[in-house]
Amino acid sequence: MTADDSFDRLEDEDYPAYTMGRAAEMLGTTQGFLRAIGEARLITPLRSEGGHRRYSRYQLRIAARARELVDQGTPIEAACRIIVLEDQLEEAQRINAEYRRAAESANPTTAA
Numbered sequence: 001m002t003a004d005d006s007f008d009r010l011e012d013e014d015y016p017a018y019t020m021g022r023a024a025e026m027l028g029t030t031q032g033f034l035r036a037i038g039e040a041r042l043i044t045p046l047r048s049e050g051g052h053r054r055y056s057r058y059q060l061r062i063a064a065r066a067r068e069l070v071d072q073g074t075p076i077e078a079a080c081r082i083i084v085l086e087d088q089l090e091e092a093q094r095i096n097a098e099y100r101r102a103a104e105s106a107n108p109t110t111a112a
Contacts, residue, residue: 016046016054042080
């Protein structure tokens with residue numbers, strides 16, 4: 001792998017580029033918070049060869065949403081469930097929009 005390949009991977013939303021300490025610092029939270037949302041299975045960080053947790057930008061966005069809910073007084077388990085439900089709703093809306101577009105393409109209406 002060349003230096004250019006490594007740099008390109010940093011642009012990947014799913015590349016686990018951040019250590020637990022750096023992730024906690026970026027989110028303004030504690031490492032314990034990251035462990036807690038991991039234990040709640042909201043995110044599953046990858047592990048380095050040495051066993052250290054590594055987080056992607058995508059995972060940090062999810063963790064930031066969890067922190068936002070917890071900061072508003074939502075218990076961590078409930079915050080994790082809310083985020084899962086939000087994600088499911090977004091996916092269902094995306095699928096519905098695809099079905100709608102397909103149906104409109106199959107049955108175009110004529111303008112009067």
